[in-house]
Amino acid sequence: MTDQPTPAPKQPTPAPPTPPAPLPPSDGRARLLAALRRPGSRGQAAAAVLLAILGFAAVTQVKANGKDDQYVGARQGDLVQYINNLSLASQRTEAEIARLQQTRDALRSDTRSRRTALERARQQADTLGILAGTVPVVGSGVRVTVTDEKGGVGSNQLLEGLEELRDAGAEAIELNNRVRVVAQTSLKDVDGGVMVDGTVLRAPYVIEAIGSPHDLATALDFKGGFIDEVQRADVDGTVQVQESDKVEISTVVEPAAPQYAQPGATG
């Protein structure tokens, strides 16, 4: 590169830039001020042209630098570097996406399994409620009406009837629309009727049972069975069995909390 400050051999004597100057100032500052005050010479004109080019180029470059993004005019190596950085970033982001999706799936399946468990618990509660007699039930079944003119029908006959109904698959049984027959139900003869779970029932007894109507009806009516038993000579009652598609059992029992029995693994 040529060097402007050291062209000493070329111009050994400090020549004033403005030859027509009457008194060439020896001081640099004075010379600069003098040059600024006068329009200038040929040397200044050349400098002006070059400075104009410089100013133009500098402004253009500043504008281009501010306007264009970093990729225009970038070198190949820089571009490769940018691409590498970007692909690394996208890899990281994809890993992040996969991780978040896993979390989401885990949460979703968690919710689903919880819902399934809840569903099953609810179904089980329904089943147990029907068996324990804590919920009202409706369904097909039979309505057995036992009339007892002479007072011969007692707990023995009713108990036999209930057992035969249960044997035939009755799922819920109600007596006289007042007492739900459950596992703890007890029957006891009292004066003029039967006491079931503390409630005194009097004839006619109505046994409503939910199950397969045909099976239930058949179970009551066989030789030596419930109907025979009630219509025996010394009991002398009458039995009327009515199969129905819609038997409603509305009474419920309060579930009694077991006091002695505890769930436990045996054997």
Place this chain on the structure above:
Amino acid sequence: MIAAVGLLIGVLLGLILQPEVPIWLEPYLPIAVVAALDAVFGALRAFLDGIFDDKVFVVSFVSNVLIAAIIVYLGDKLGVGGQLSTGVIVVLGIRIFSNVAAIRRHIFHA
């Protein structure tokens, strides 16, 4: 006077025209501008020293720009464009600083 006016005109032209930088010139323009700055400061220092010569100035200006561009071109071809550009900028920066120091001594006597 005319020199200062010329600089002003160049800046104004650039601001008004807002030219697009041609794509082939993109890598060279920044270095060329810095090299030209170096030449300008050198010329100003020579002027203050009283040894300014317009012919030397023109030659130094043009050759500075050309050599800077050639170095960048060569660096790109050799695969060390970025490093070489940095080196050129550093060298030119040092020269500009020393020239400006001399100018300062002339103007402020300090």
